[in-house]
Amino acid sequence: MNISDMIIHAREGVYITQLIIALYGVYLLIVMFRQLSRKKFSNQAAAAKFLEQVDEKLQQRDVNGVAEICDSPAYWAKAVPQLVIVALQNPQLSPQKLRKHLGETFEREVLADFDFRSSWIVTIVRAAPMLGLLGTVLALIAAFEKISSVQTQGNDPSALAGDIGHALLTTAFGLAIAIPLTLAGNMIHVRLGGLQNAVQHQLGAFLEMYEAAFRPAAKGKNV
Secondary structure: OOHHHHHHHHHHHHHHHHHHHHHHHHHHHHHHHHHHHHHOOOOHHHHHHHHHHHHHHHHOOOHHHHHHHHOOOOOOOOHHHHHHHHHHOOOOOOHHHHHHHHHHHHHHHHHHHHHHHHHHHHHHHHHHHHHHHHHHHHHHHHHHHHHHOHHHHOOOHHHHHHHHHHHHHHHHHHHHHHHHHHHHHHHHHHHHHHHHHHHHHHHHHHHHHHHHHHOHHHOOOOO
């Protein structure tokens, strides 16, 4: 196997690698979009309905009833109901410590997973054009090998145009992978910010209800 054949096989390996990381990037996006839709209430009306149900049970001081609502099929996968359960499991914490604990739990159980997957998307966005450039360089090396053999082996110089065209394909594929993933990653970042804002607002509303029902002495104090 001569150098040109080795370069051709290496270039094919670049195509395969680009395809693999592109599919993995699409998989990560699908998983993240699905998780976002599961963790967040579909609209404000759905969130308000959940808080009304919780408030009704809290006014009756029915902690088990609140937990049952949070563990129901409609709410068990969403972020706020699960954080409500965490709050119910820690009644000994002061309001300040409870808010901090819930924030840390949200970061650890929800945001950390999104950060991990987002870091892989960023890696793919950076690697895809670099792989494309590698494929282009390899193809150009093969083209120059053909140029050097024109006089000795009688290769047709016009055939080099096709080789140079193939050389640019890997760069084009790399950009075709990186650009959509960048746009989709930014969209996820925006939606994740919306999830954080919604969780903060809805959790704040629950904590006010919780403190009013179980900690009447804390009413009126800054928390």
